[in-house]
Amino acid sequence: SDGEFFPNVPKIEYKGEDSKDPLSYRFYNPEEEIMGKKMKDWLRFSVCYWHTFRGKGADPFGFPTMKRHYDDESDSMENAKRRADAAFELFTKLGVEYYTFHDRDIAPEGKTLEESNKNLDEMVDYLMELQKKTGVKLLWGTQNLFSNPRYMNGAFTNPDAHVLAYACSQVKKVLDINHKLGGENLVFWGGREGYQSILNTDIKRECDHMATVFKMALKYKQENNMTAQFLIEPKPREPTKHQYDYDAQTTIAFLHTYGLEKDFKLNIEPNHTTLAGHDFEHDCIISSKYGMLGSIDANTGDPLLGWDTDQFPSDPKKAALVMGAVIDQGGLGSGGLNFDCKVRRESTDDVDLFIGHVGAMDTYARALRIAAKIREEGTLPGMIKERYSSFDSGFGKKVEEGTATLEDCEKYIQENGEPEQRSGKQELYEMILNHYV
Amino acid sequence: SDGEFFPNVPKIEYKGEDSKDPLSYRFYNPEEEIMGKKMKDWLRFSVCYWHTFRGKGADPFGFPTMKRHYDDESDSMENAKRRADAAFELFTKLGVEYYTFHDRDIAPEGKTLEESNKNLDEMVDYLMELQKKTGVKLLWGTQNLFSNPRYMNGAFTNPDAHVLAYACSQVKKVLDINHKLGGENLVFWGGREGYQSILNTDIKRECDHMATVFKMALKYKQENNMTAQFLIEPKPREPTKHQYDYDAQTTIAFLHTYGLEKDFKLNIEPNHTTLAGHDFEHDCIISSKYGMLGSIDANTGDPLLGWDTDQFPSDPKKAALVMGAVIDQGGLGSGGLNFDCKVRRESTDDVDLFIGHVGAMDTYARALRIAAKIREEGTLPGMIKERYSSFDSGFGKKVEEGTATLEDCEKYIQENGEPEQRSGKQELYEMILNHYV
Amino acid sequence: SDGEFFPNVPKIEYKGEDSKDPLSYRFYNPEEEIMGKKMKDWLRFSVCYWHTFRGKGADPFGFPTMKRHYDDESDSMENAKRRADAAFELFTKLGVEYYTFHDRDIAPEGKTLEESNKNLDEMVDYLMELQKKTGVKLLWGTQNLFSNPRYMNGAFTNPDAHVLAYACSQVKKVLDINHKLGGENLVFWGGREGYQSILNTDIKRECDHMATVFKMALKYKQENNMTAQFLIEPKPREPTKHQYDYDAQTTIAFLHTYGLEKDFKLNIEPNHTTLAGHDFEHDCIISSKYGMLGSIDANTGDPLLGWDTDQFPSDPKKAALVMGAVIDQGGLGSGGLNFDCKVRRESTDDVDLFIGHVGAMDTYARALRIAAKIREEGTLPGMIKERYSSFDSGFGKKVEEGTATLEDCEKYIQENGEPEQRSGKQELYEMILNHYV
Amino acid sequence: SDGEFFPNVPKIEYKGEDSKDPLSYRFYNPEEEIMGKKMKDWLRFSVCYWHTFRGKGADPFGFPTMKRHYDDESDSMENAKRRADAAFELFTKLGVEYYTFHDRDIAPEGKTLEESNKNLDEMVDYLMELQKKTGVKLLWGTQNLFSNPRYMNGAFTNPDAHVLAYACSQVKKVLDINHKLGGENLVFWGGREGYQSILNTDIKRECDHMATVFKMALKYKQENNMTAQFLIEPKPREPTKHQYDYDAQTTIAFLHTYGLEKDFKLNIEPNHTTLAGHDFEHDCIISSKYGMLGSIDANTGDPLLGWDTDQFPSDPKKAALVMGAVIDQGGLGSGGLNFDCKVRRESTDDVDLFIGHVGAMDTYARALRIAAKIREEGTLPGMIKERYSSFDSGFGKKVEEGTATLEDCEKYIQENGEPEQRSGKQELYEMILNHYV
DSSP states (O other): HHHHHHHTTTOOOOTTTTTTTTTSSSOOOOTEEETEEEEEHHOOOEHIIIIIIIIOOOTTTTTOOOOTTOOOOOOOOOHHHHHHHHHHHHHHTTTTEEEEHHHHHOOOOOHHHHHHHHHHHHHHHHHHOOOOOOOEEEEOOOOOOSSSSSGGOOSTOOOOHHHHHHHHHHHHHHHHHHHHHTOSEEEETTSSEEEOOGGOOOHHHHHHHHHHHHHHHHHHHHTTTTOOOEOOOOOSSSSSSSSOOOOOHHHHHHHHTTEEEEEEEEEEOHHHHHHTTTTHHHHHHHHEEEEETEEEEBBBTTTTTSSSBBBBBOOOOHHHHHHHHHHHSSOTTTTEEEEOOOOOTTSSSSHHHHHHHHHHHHHHHHHHHHOOOHHHHHHHHHHHHHGGGGGGHHHHHHHTOOOHHHHHHHHHHHOOSOOOOOOOOOHHHHHHHHHHO | OSSSSSSTTTOOOOOTTOOOOOTEESOOOOEEEEEEEEHHHHHOOOEEEEIIOOOOOOBTOOOOOOTTTTOOOOHHHHHHHHHHHHHHHHHHTTTTEEEEEEEEHHEEEESSHHHHHHHHHHHHHHHHHHHHHHOEEEEEEOOSSSSSGGTOOSSSEEEEEEEHHHHHHHHHHHHHHHHHHHHOOOEEOOSEEEESSSSGOOHHHHHHHHEEEEEEHHHHHEEEEHHHHEOOOOOSSSSSSSSOOOOOOOOOHHHHHHTTTEEEEEEEOHHHHTTSSSTTTHHHHHHHTTEEEEEEEEBBBBBOOOOOOOOOOOOOHHHHHHHHHHTTTTSSSTTEEEOOOOTTTTTSHHHHHHHHHHHHHHHHHHHHHHHHHHHHHHHHHHHHHHHTTGEEEEEEHHHOOOOOOOOHHHHHHHHHHHHOOOOHHHHHHHHHHHHHH | OOOSTTTOOOOOOOOOOOOOOEEEESSHHHHHHHTTTTHHHHHHHEEEEEEIIIOOOOOOTTTOOOOOOOTOOOHHHHHHHHHHHHHHHHHHHHHHEEEEEEEEHHHHHSSSSHHHHHHHHHHHHHHHHHHHHHHOOOEEEOOOSSSSGGGOOTTTSSSSSHHHHHHHHHHHHHHHHHHHHOOOOEEEEOOEEEEOOGGGGGGHHHHHHHHHHHHHHHHHHHHHHHHOOOEEEOOSOOOSEOOOOOOOOHHHHHHHTOOTTTTTTEEOOOOOHHTTTTTHHHHHHHHHHTTTTTEEEEOOOTTTBSOOBBBOOOOOHHHHHHHHHHOOOOOTTTTEEEEEEOOTOOOEEEEEHHHHHHHHHHHHHHHHHHHHHHHOOOHOOOOHHHGGGGSSHHHHHHHTOOOOOOOHHHHHHHOOSOOOOOOHHHHHHHHHHHHOO | OOSSSSSTEEEEEEETTTOOOTTTTTOOTTTTTEETTEEHHHEEEEEEHHIIIOOOBBBTTTTTOOOTTTOOOOOOOOHHHHHHHHHHHHHHHHTEEEEEEEEHSSSSSSSHHHHHHHHHHHHHHHHHHHHHOOOOOEEEEOOOSSSSSGGGOOOOTOSHHHHHHHHHHHHHHHHHHHTTTOEEEEEEEESSSSSEEEEEEEEHHHHHHHHHHEEEEEEEHHHHHHHOOOEEOOOOOOSSSSSSOOOOOHHHHHHHHTTTTTTEEEEEEEHHHHHSSSTTTHHHHHHHTTTEEEEEOBBBBTTTTOOOOOOOOHHHHHHHHHHHHHHHOOOOOTOOEEEOOOOTTOOOOOHHHHHHHHHHHHHHHHHHHHHHHHHHHHHHHHHHHHHTGGGGHHHHHHHHTTOOOOHHHHHHHHHHHOOOOOOOOOOHEEEEEHHHH
């Protein structure tokens, strides 16, 4: 038989491009080598616990639509464990080696901090066993500092120091359990670190507090010899009107301003990137170029919708631009491609959970093949290199080396006059890219 | 008589709130003191040369609509001087003490750099005379690195070093003439410093070059004992698809990354801010809070339009949030409120140039009165102060001082349990603000 | 004492513009006559039941924040009645004469249709009593066809006829109870009548079904001698990706296509209008001009946010453009200004419910005063009339009468040549409008 | 040799999917039959005159970038003819059988209407010869009522009847020349038929005038036995803030309101569709479903940019949704796929004109193959049919036939109770679509 929770779903296998079986991979062949590395090591897929095991299809206008036979919707520890069992069956059948969670996803929040922490401890032991049994690893843990009403005015940036203290207590606990479970990173998403109205907000004081908390967390990490890479996940808005970690570069500005730029990288979510007005791939590429791309929440949004839809990605061309950046930086390091995605609330069958992941994994596997082929054939990279070649020697090289002056520039023009026009050839680049997709 | 160029427009006078004369100020009373400073010194109004004296109403779908009797539309020096005469008549009649220009606004571009520079020199002498005669001063000059086709692929970030050299030659000249004319600032707007397609672009190499040019300019400034404050003007897009100086915080990230944060401030344009997805006032406030607000291009856009409309502002409530930030930082320093605004292309009467400025100046003058009254009465500032008062003593103060640890936080919660809920009261803040508007 | 449920809130009184009491009206003086009609009869304010008595501050990222001492959050009839009592105390203290509801707001949904209907019957009797006792009237009722999971794929446009049948059963019941309670209108909001993905959707067949249901409802209305005005409320998206009633004109297209244009008017919500890419006032004005403005859900959104925020309005200038349209059509008829608004989820005090409404009512009362003054003074209307005066006689009049031909036009140009240029003077219009605000 | 104007560009041939020659088709094989029709007859490609032969790369921030050796940029008739020769060489080398123009694209505007018309007559004779020689046909002509300053306040909706008369004179002439050249359609794009500010605008009177002009044009068409299909091209905004023909359904509302729905179809431009907040394919599909899809301006925009970029399309998946609608309605009738596209202003080489078209034609040819294969294999269409099958018999069929009542619906629920839940399976549809792309 095929397991306890999803008996009708087999282990998903690679069957090649012509397969019409929706429960097979057409492009993802985990052990296949691409550019000197196994596909699974380039892609480092991860399933997220919240959407796939805690999300039930509620939206601002409707009640939950999804019933799972393994989830009685109670807050009992027994239910929490049964959900974990189901989760690891899904991870294993998909062949995904990583997962991610918020503290409140895996264990019920208690009436007090102590009770919540006790629940966490029990579940962490349980997850440890499941990890050992299956070989599935923790990509990262994070603290949920946005669902509980106490955080309505912010967590690290709450006007009330008492709430900040509560948030920090959660951070401390997550640092501990993440370490225990071997979490390779630890994510900070400041969902309510921002403002609804600038009229009642002291934004400078709030940002100062946020930086202070990050410093406390770093200190605790160092004192306890923890190694998880700290990651900040930018988002421009929702639930707040304006979130302080608006996008990759706003977050980099924050880190530099407070001297934190060496201790943090970014966890980029394309759906957040498009909400900030940038292309799907932009924040991945810009972070990567500045050595700040730590991990990716590999979802997609709808460019015409103004909220986070967290959809499973299905556009190999867009994904190929992301995988290109990943290849160019030599891989994701301790990060991964985490499916911060939810099946649509109308996709209510259990099997839809698998279909969503299989489609997304194949989208990124196809993207990896495309990006690798582009680099191996070299046409597009060569065109770009040639385009900037005036900086490889002579006057241009002097500019790159930082030794040219304004006077040198003027002299160069006096001697060489007007530059020649060179076409940017965008349509040609687009056409050639289509050869690979 | 009333001048040569606008004979039917009198000197605009303050006539008080009940005036129905569109050629009078209802709120702007330049010498009146508000919070210890003259209105004109808080507001430091400036007229821009390009929209008001070079813009003629062309748009992407239509030819110019505006004829000016003082502009024969030739590229002659005589025409350039007549335009300058008209400009100074307008400045004087409005009672505005500052103006701003791009190099190509004031003097025709020649066939060679030498010829362009010669034209500039002649016009600079002419403007010096007009400045002396009228007392009008130069708020800032800047280089036009976007109109000429040579800059189609960027100026400082052009893939061709030859173009970069040309752009730097223009910068050198503008540094010189700005200094000669006593320009209090110098602005860099990177209109084409960005990309149309990420497919043909090496964004890291381009940003490196941009930083290198800024360093050349700083060196030249220092070596020549110039004092103008350098300002960068962010804009998210248009004409490029993505501009590297996307918004205030992206620009701050750039400055920190390249070690330039001490030598530059920002020139914030609200229309650019809303194009980046932020409220009108956001980039002014965030820049101000981090000591980076240098000057303001006091226009407005339409939040439903996706392009720069550069409209004259007419919303005193929005402007009051900006003036609040200006008051809180003690004034604009060497900066000003520069009307980077154009009359609509359908507003073709000469007098519309005056009406646009009078309406905008009154909007900001009214805004100053509102913002000052809010501070003098103290209700809203007091509510905000009270909201954060838990950080003024005890545990909260320890957090602000940076001496609290995660362990302290946890201990605080163990002792004090769940925080009390405190309403954010946004509707009350909005209601009270309406008392002042 | 001041009532059972909000003991600390007095009856809200008009205290004039200088009042600093947040629980007083500065502009709303219900019995005062403006342009021949009492303020309350121009404004016809209405409180909505769902946000103010059923909303608790949940958002997509957070649990409810609001506790009401009169609501034990159970699904009991007793609780439903206590909420109704509290609601009528709020209506009465505000001095609002209308309210609105969805069927599921006022009575708990049962396990079967019969049980739900039985609950409704009991609550309708209860509300009848409260209406009689207080004089508060029902502006409109509507059916909730979006919250229950059965409607996840649409109600009237569900691919399953079974679901359509269920939706129609609810409509039938709401027609009955709305009639019984004297509801002056009946609203259809097609929250899930649209698509999430065009890939799985037959949009034509779905729209045909929607029209068929409207015809069934009309037939039932006529056969039962009901008089409520049917209203459709457009919205572009959310919860669906694309809603068929996108905006006012899309809905008018639908009504015409299916021959329903005489039997329906529109209920316009400014927040939905801005989500569709139009200005706050646009859909009110365009509907009004074509005789289709039936009622207004008087809220506001944030033009930079891509979802429905349903905020209490606080911009008198925008509201004045809406009230201008209302004055121009002689009033709202059977419609009203219904506050489809919710206090922010951070505004958790009971009194915030009052502050939100008081601020909004004053915004619209101030707007009415502004719009009336503009019409009474006549400056702006006169400028517009003059602008189009070429159509009042001669050739222009012939065009308006529909008797001119293309040949006439050509002849006119042959005789008269090029037209003179006339400035649109937008800045002057904006300046003059500011005189009134 | 390969022609006079583009000597280095050969006739573009179909070379199959593996071709790496940018001047070859990989997918477009004009004579190949797909679903019973030649590819060229499904696609009916058309080149537009304005972008490709009159556009020179100016943008709101920059001067023209493109020099064409065959265009001396004068307004002479000789130059106009040389441009026409070059155009027909490009049409022929691409193998495109249709073209489109505005009156002012093909012949210089004169000082008077008479002079303009005389220029047109001369050029029409010239084009007739070129059409005969090459077999290239006119898809549609249209009148430019937006570039000349006289139209700054609108053409058909201008507040000045004199301007309306001028616009109508142009319409009359275009009707004549379009007829003479065998134009199969005639397009109305109301670029300035809208408002910049609602404050100075009587929108009802303006829309009435627009309808009146359409009626004059219809009358003239009928009286002169012309057969061109009239088409309206919707656009939401730009150059105006709000254009009356906002999108497909707004335009349909307008046509119905004024009784014009039988005499007009729509010319849909995907870039305009996305500017209106809809998906690329939405307006094509919705128009098609209601029998209103007349022709397509086959370009694309950038969903993150708020202005019309008129790019050559390069996304076969999006284009396949459009071609699916075209197949489902049995072809485009008298319409075509007109490339209302411009090469980027940085794409300054002559050959870029070809590369842009070749890439776009291949995108749509590939799309046709995808859409046909989806229909031939039948998997996706079958899933949709099954999804709505409850309406094919029994109660559902009664609903479709319009004979069910609300009472029937209630009875159905009383007998059948709660419907079963059926998953929408969006992820499965997306995955299967990816099999074809």
